[in-house]
Amino acid sequence: MSLERKDEYDHGEWMREKNLTPVETTFLTVLIWMDKRFRIVDYLEILETLYYRVNMQMPKSHTEQYNLDNKFWYWYPLYALGSFSTIAYVVAALSGALLGFYYAPATTGDPTTAYNQLAFIMTELNFGFMLRSIHRWSAQVMVAAVFLHMLRVYFTGAYKEPRELNWIIGIILISLTMVFGYTGYLLPWDQLAFWAGQIGVEMSLSIPLAGEWVAQLLFGGFSLGQATLQRMYIIHVFLLPFVVTTLIAVHIGIVWIQGIAEPH
Amino acid sequence: MDSSTDDTDADEETRAREVEVPLHLYKVVTVFSTMFAVAFVVGGFIVLDTATQRARLDFGEMNLPLAILGVAMIAAGALVYAFATRFRAEGMGKPKDGSDEPSNNG
Ligand code: HEM
Numbered sequence: 243m244s245l246e247r248k249d250e251y252d253h254g255e256w257m258r259e260k261n262l263t264p265v266e267t268t269f270l271t272v273l274i275w276m277d278k279r280f281r282i283v284d285y286l287e288i289l290e291t292l293y294y295r296v297n298m299q300m301p302k303s304h305t306e307q308y309n310l311d312n313k314f315w316y317w318y319p320l321y322a323l324g325s326f327s328t329i330a331y332v333v334a335a336l337s338g339a340l341l342g343f344y345y346a347p348a349t350t351g352d353p354t355t356a357y358n359q360l361a362f363i364m365t366e367l368n369f370g371f372m373l374r375s376i377h378r379w380s381a382q383v384m385v386a387a388v389f390l391h392m393l394r395v396y397f398t399g400a401y402k403e404p405r406e407l408n409w410i411i412g413i414i415l416i417s418l419t420m421v422f423g424y425t426g427y428l429l430p431w432d433q434l435a436f437w438a439g440q441i442g443v444e445m446s447l448s449i450p451l452a453g454e455w456v457a458q459l460l461f462g463g464f465s466l467g468q469a470t471l472q473r474m475y476i477i478h479v480f481l482l483p484f485v486v487t488t489l490i491a492v493h494i495g496i497v498w499i500q501g502i503a504e505p506h
Numbered sequence: 507m508d509s510s511t512d513d514t515d516a517d518e519e520t521r522a523r524e525v526e527v528p529l530h531l532y533k534v535v536t537v538f539s540t541m542f543a544v545a546f547v548v549g550g551f552i553v554l555d556t557a558t559q560r561a562r563l564d565f566g567e568m569n570l571p572l573a574i575l576g577v578a579m580i581a582a583g584a585l586v587y588a589f590a591t592r593f594r595a596e597g598m599g600k601p602k603d604g605s606d607e608p609s610n611n612g
Contacts, residue, residue, distance in 0.1 A: 256528070266525060269589065270535070277534040286537060 304504035314505050317398055321502070323391035328490060330384035335483065337377040344370070347475035349431060349468045356431040356471060381423055388416050400503035408496045411489055418486050425478040431471055439466045439474075525593050532595035539590035546583030550576045 257267060277283060305314055344363050348355035363370035392412060395401055401409040424442065428435045443464060446457040454464075460477075462469025527535065554576030555561070557569040 260525070262525065265589075266592075270527075270531070273534050273538045274531070276538050282541075283530070283533045283537050287533075 310505065317394070317505070320390070320394040323387050323394055324494075324497075326387040327384055327391055328494070330380045330387055331486070331490065333380040334377055334384060335487075337373055337380065338479070340373055341377055342479060345429065347429065347471050349471050354431050356429065360430045360432075381426060385419055385423060388419050392416060398503065398505050402503075405496075405500060405503060408493060408500075411493045411496070415486065415489055415493060418482060418489070422478065422482050422486065425474045425482070428471065428474045429478065436466060439470055443470075523592050526596055527593050529595045532593060532598075535590050535593045539586050543583040543587035543590075546579050546586065550579030550581075550583060552576075553579060 257270060262270070304310070341363065344367060345359050346355050351358065353361075360374075363374055365371075367373075395409070395412065424438070428439050428442075439461070443457050443461045443466065446460060447453045447464065449456055457464055460473060462473045554573055557572035557576055559568075
């Protein structure tokens with residue numbers, strides 16, 4: 243007697259009983275052949291059992307209790323978007339820290355030091371092109387994920403009482419995410435950066451009453467220069483990392499304390 | 507369990523063919539056909555990319571046989587996936603008729 247578990251039925255015999263088309267028979271035979279050699283289904287079944295064992299110990303959720311899962315299940319993958327935002331943020335932080343070893347926020351020289359350092363990273367530094375690409379991609383992915391996360395929260399009604407505070411923290415987070423993107427965009431100090439900076443100064447100046455003060459504070463003057471780049475740099479690598487990391491921690495802490503929202 | 511299919515093509519031509527199989531075989535079909543479909547579609551796109559150098563070549567310059575192979579692989583992946591949907595485990599309803607939700611939107 244072998245230790246191997248017997249299949250519950252004889253595939254060959256069973257297939258002859260049914261009147262399958264030749265294509266169907268071939269299809270099934272091939273897949274059964276694969277299954278005998280690569281017992282992926284068995285491993286998946288073990289995972290499935292583990293999953294249900296763990297789940298059985300949990301209290302029933304609102305969706306289970308009122309049998310809403312059959313309407314609601316297709317939202318569940320989108321609950322991963324908050325985690326995606328966090329992962330993208332962590333990847334950007336790590337790759338950004340490494341980029342920081344090679345970048346210098348100086349407008350001296352022509353082309354400027356800042357631009358030269360970027361050229362160095364892209365063309366000479368080992369893995370520099372990859373490092374910068376990872377940083378840019380994770381930044382883009384984070385913006386997209388945060389926005390979609392907000393839509394998920396909105397459409398599942400997860401912003402409603404008692405989660406108003408977390409929605410407001412979220413609004414601050416998406417705004418700061420965009421400030422992160424903007425300040426980072428200016429750092430290469432190339433043409434795109436420079437003119438985006440120009441737009442920023444003019445937008446600040448257009449604010450009634452406080453405009454000049456805001457332009458001074460954020461851009462270090464009314465026309466772009468060393469002060470601008472230096473402020474963008476400090477905002478990007480010092481100010482925002484502390485603020486955003488703290489806010490994300492609080493945001494996720496609140497979800498932890500309040501529990502994830504049931505669909506409304 | 508002697509009739510092989512729920513609806514033999516005699517009465518309704520438009521209905522998709524369904525084949526009832528044991529639960530374990532249903533899992534085998536789902537797992538492996540999905541794997542094959544994914545491998546074919548992803549592989550097909552890679553082949554197509556290679557043939558057209560990521561769509562940067564002019565029309566005349568691309569490797570036509572390789573491009574056709576790529577498209578064929580994508581189609582094959584879709585075909586495997588679509589073909590696999592005719593197999594059902596015992597007691598599994600069709601997605602539309604089997605639903606237990608009322609149509610009053612909650
Ligand atoms: C840096 C940006 C953000 C990060 C890293 C983040 C992260 C997360 C994570 C991990 C969760 C747990 C549930 C889930 O993943 O869906 C969550 C929940 C939540 N987020 Fe965010 N989020 C961000 C931005 C936002 C924005 C822009 C909003 C809305 C304006 C928002 C509102 C909420 C609310 C209300 C919840 C609770 C949802 C529930 O309990 O179902 N978040 N967030």
